[in-house]
Amino acid sequence: MKMLLLDFHSTLMAKEKIKISPTHPKKSKLQEGKTLLLVISFIEGGAVMATELFSAKLVAPFFGASLYVWASVLGVTLGALAFGYLTGGYVSKKYKNEKILFWIFLLGGFFMFLMPFSSKWIMSLTFDLSVKLGSTVSLLVFMLPPLFFFAMMSPMIIKALTSQADASGKNAGLVYFISTVGGIVATYLTGFYLLPTFGIKVPAVIYGSAISIISIILLLRKKDFIPMVIAVLMLLIYNADKGQKKRNDKFIIRHESEGVLGQLKVVEHMYPTVFRGWKLGRGLLVNHTCQTLMDVENPGYSLWDYAFFFPNAASIYPKGSDVLLLGLGGGTLVKQYERLQFNLDVVELDERVTKLAIRYFDVNPATRIIVDDARHYLNSTEKKYDIVTLDLFLSETPPSHVLTKESFERIKEILKPGGMIMMNFYGFLSGEIGRAxxxxxxxxxxxxxxxxxxxxxxxxxxxRNLIFIASEEKLDFSKTDYAEPNLPVITDLEPYFIQTENMDFSDALILTDDLPVLEHLYIKAALEWKYYSNLSYTHNFVKDNLDLFK
Incomplete structure (x- = not known):
């Protein structure tokens, strides 16, 4: 009897040890599997946001950064996520094998790795299409596949974590929380560090490769060796791209960089001027749209004729006048205003542009340049100015939030008596394209x-370009005093003003902060500019097999 009691007691103790032991192999394995799935969820959430950011920047040099392009990016993103979630839910119900999840993770990483290569291929075929159609088709080819596979993973991870129905809500919340946190981390890391530092191509290739390598290791642990074929394929694609011969008959690229505000290039090429013949110009390109074209032989001057009219009009003000320039670009207006001996403040949103203007476009490093948003500076400054100049194009689009009634009223508050606004804008004035x-x-x-x-x-x-000149009282431009080498001397600007008395403004809108419709109004003008910019730059870059992305 005593022996039976001892045996029974030993059995109970053994069971109790098994129950409380933190190193129980089955429980430890389950915990390890849960942790792995949550780590994958974190990586997948980051990959979704990184893919969207990469895609928006990949498409911009071909199709610009207009409202249509962003609508295409968001529309394709949401479509890929929707169908990915739906498909993932169906697959999670039909297939219980963990290998399926790892394979989907691998395919997402593979297509993310492909983005810099597949985007160049498809957009070289579609950039002659309309912006709406061309950007959408391109994004369907290079952005949809990785997003679709990444979206499949969340419902599959939730299913893998859930063994009882009452735990499904908790697991779903946990997975989407971790995935979203991964997305937040990737957004800030990609936007504020990876893109400005390394460009698009390197981060996309590394991120996609890292996901693929993790997936391959997980599949190899499951005795699945087929993924090695994908690894070999990735190496072949990368080496093939590196081995492509580049020819360059027209352009010298001095600098290129990527950032949240767009791709920047400094490019030299020959340019036909109206009065000076063919000249070597140095251009500042934002998303392959030229913002400045400097005369390399005479770096103090622009090769664009319209730029001459800004300082000519401003010359009615005396030396020492206080001038605010919103938008630096390559610094053409900075150098022109300095020749007029104005006291100049410059506001530029992109710090990279400031550095490039000084390094490549002969802008004086002592120039007072404030890195800020134009509207924010207008709202916060207390300084008064004689002239406020707006030259604010980002790629082919102006910032609509600066061109509202409220913004113009604020500028009036910081203008000195007799002061004026000068603003650069599209040259279109008639028809629907001129409605903006x-x-x-x-x-x-x-x-x-x-x-x-x-x-x-x-x-x-x-x-042509239009220059809006606005003041409280009509100003006299019949006696101007500004000249540049090899350009006609103009001492009376009055004949160059457009007569607007008989123009029909009945369909024009008053732009306000509550009615931000300018992006819809200028879209045709922006697309027209982008089309001709593509002919000048993007088409030739593709033809010469130059790198379109850093």
Whole structure:
């Protein structure tokens, strides 16, 4: 009897040890599997956001950064996620094998790795299409596949973690929380560090490769050796791209970088001017749209004729006048205003542009440049100015939040008596494509300005720029005093103003902070500029097999 009691007691103790032991192999294995799935969820969430950021930057040099492009990026992203979630839910119910999850993770990483290569291939075929169609088709080819496979993973991970129905809600919340945290980390890391430091290509290739390597290791542990074929394929693709011969008959690329605000290139090429013949120009390109074209032989001057009209109009003000320039670009206006001996403050949003203007475009390092958003600076400054100049194009689009009635009213508050606004804008004025210009004109009038339109001579509206000049009282430009080498001397600007008295402004809108519709109004003008910019730059970069992305 005593022996039976001892045996029974030993059995109970053994069971109790098994129950409380932290090193129980089955429980430890389950915990390890749960941790692995949550780590994968974190990586997958980061990969989704990184893929979206990479895609938006990959598409910009071909199709720009207009509202249509962003709508395409968001639409394809949401479509890929929706169908990925749906498919993942179906697969999780039909297949219980953990290998399926690892395979889907591998395919997502593989297609993410492909993005810099597949995007260049598809967009070289589609950039002659309309922006709406071309950007959408391109994104369906290079962005949808990785997002689709990554989206499949969340419902599959939730299913793998859930053994009882009452735990499904808790597990779903945990997976989406961890995935979202991964997305937040990747967004800040990619946007603020990886893109500005390494560009698009290197982070995309490394991120996709890292996911693929993790997946391959997990599958090898399951005795699945087929993924090694994908690893070999990735190496072949990478080496094939590195081995492509590049020829360059027209362009010298001095600098290129990527950032949240777009791709920057400094490019030298020959340019036909109206009065000076063929000249070697140095251009600052944002998403392959030229913002500045400097005369390399005479770096103090621009090769674009319209730029001459800004300092010519400003010359009615005396030396020592206080001038605010919103938008630095390559610094053409900075150098022109310095020749007029103005006291100049410059506001530029992208710090990279500031550095490039000084290094490549002969801008004086002592120039007072404030890195800030134009509207924020206007709202916060207390300084008064004689002239406020707006030259704010980012790629082919101006910032609509600066061109509102409220913004113009704020500028009036910081203008000295007799001061004026000068603003660079699209050259289109007639028809539907010119509705944006007419609306800006009407908005300035509504803000209490006397508004005039100055244009450089051109046979077509596409070949000119409009300069809005707005002041509380009409200014006299019949006696201007500014000249540049090898350009006609103009001492009377009045003949270059467009007569607006008989123009129809009935369809023009007053742009306000509550009615931010300028992006819809200027879209045709922006697409027209982008089309001709693609012909000048993107088409030739593709033809010469130059790197389109850093």
């Amino acid at each position: 210009s007419r609306s800006v004109y009407k908005t300035l009038e509504a803000a209490g300005y006397h508004t005039r339109l100055l244009a450089n001579p051109a046979e077509m509206e596409m070949d």
